[in-house]
Amino acid sequence: MRQLVGFIITLLFSVSAAAQGCSDAGFCTIPSFSPQDAANGKFKVELRASLEGSEPGALIISPQLWLNYAVSESVKFNVKVPFWFVNDAELGKVTALSDPIISASFRISNSEKAAFFLTGGFRFGVGNATNKGLDNTDLPMDYQPTLGTTDIIIGANVKFNSYSASVGLQYPAWQYNKNQNVVQSSINNPLIDPIPLEYYRKADIMARLDRTWQIGNWQFKLGLLPIYHLANDELLSSENTGYITIEGSQGLTLNIPFGSWYKYNNWTFGLDGGFPVVTRDARPDGLTRRFVLQPRIALTL
Numbered sequence: 001m002r003q004l005v006g007f008i009i010t011l012l013f014s015v016s017a018a019a020q021g022c023s024d025a026g027f028c029t030i031p032s033f034s035p036q037d038a039a040n041g042k043f044k045v046e047l048r049a050s051l052e053g054s055e056p057g058a059l060i061i062s063p064q065l066w067l068n069y070a071v072s073e074s075v076k077f078n079v080k081v082p083f084w085f086v087n088d089a090e091l092g093k094v095t096a097l098s099d100p101i102i103s104a105s106f107r108i109s110n111s112e113k114a115a116f117f118l119t120g121g122f123r124f125g126v127g128n129a130t131n132k133g134l135d136n137t138d139l140p141m142d143y144q145p146t147l148g149t150t151d152i153i154i155g156a157n158v159k160f161n162s163y164s165a166s167v168g169l170q171y172p173a174w175q176y177n178k179n180q181n182v183v184q185s186s187i188n189n190p191l192i193d194p195i196p197l198e199y200y201r202k203a204d205i206m207a208r209l210d211r212t213w214q215i216g217n218w219q220f221k222l223g224l225l226p227i228y229h230l231a232n233d234e235l236l237s238s239e240n241t242g243y244i245t246i247e248g249s250q251g252l253t254l255n256i257p258f259g260s261w262y263k264y265n266n267w268t269f270g271l272d273g274g275f276p277v278v279t280r281d282a283r284p285d286g287l288t289r290r291f292v293l294q295p296r297i298a299l300t301l
Helices: 002-016 180-186
Strands: 043-054 059-070 075-088 092-097 101-110 114-123 149-160 163-175 197-200 204-215 218-229 234-237 243-245 251-264 267-278 289-300
Touching: 101 149, 163 197, 180 197, 180 234
Parallel strands: none
Antiparallel strands: 043 059, 043 289, 059 075, 075 092, 075 101, 101 114, 114 149, 149 163, 163 204, 197 234, 204 218, 218 251, 234 243, 251 267, 267 289
């Protein structure tokens, strides 16, 4: 009971905190890395609605379709298809498909207490992040429905009793982000012409540790999620090999993820969220949020 009270206090703090929302390039919420309700069926379809407060101030609504298929007890496939709605009275609005994620997890070892998994996947960038605002210039990356890259995701997970521990790497293998708002925001030297420069994002690694509590048909989780941006992002010239380093974009974001869900027959109703206690100095990728809440409903067949 003391643990549950501690969870509730943390949840209330997260709702009222002035900190900014999680910085998630996509791999933190893949089912094999993030604890979910146990599913006994072969197929699960899930609807989520991510509500995110952007740094510029607008509310981002991202309805998401998740499809999970178990080939066997050891092999599972997951597909995330997100959509993107944002409307800022001063900057503009976007309604678009966002970057889908496909992943597969493989159980390589299993015992009475622990199970080990390997995971691989891709986040597919659906554009070059140049959606325009009301002034016909590129909207900030916070409002863009895509990172403008296609990323490789690899990682491992171990589940031990009520604990889950994961490590992962998300590497932007193909880069085609041409967002000029990043360029204008990152260059202080007026003598540099920003037009031929393109934004290049570096890789992220994450570690995730979660604890789950079971109370009847209810389950609760609370965790620790550090994400480290491996190097400073860069602005590269399309005409020569010169580059400009975006200082402060390398570094650590430390997040506190939380969630709860209720199971009724084949249905699951849940709510997830998270907030950071440490953030990087510069976040040109636009992943920072003032808050993140994600209600979800799932049916297992």
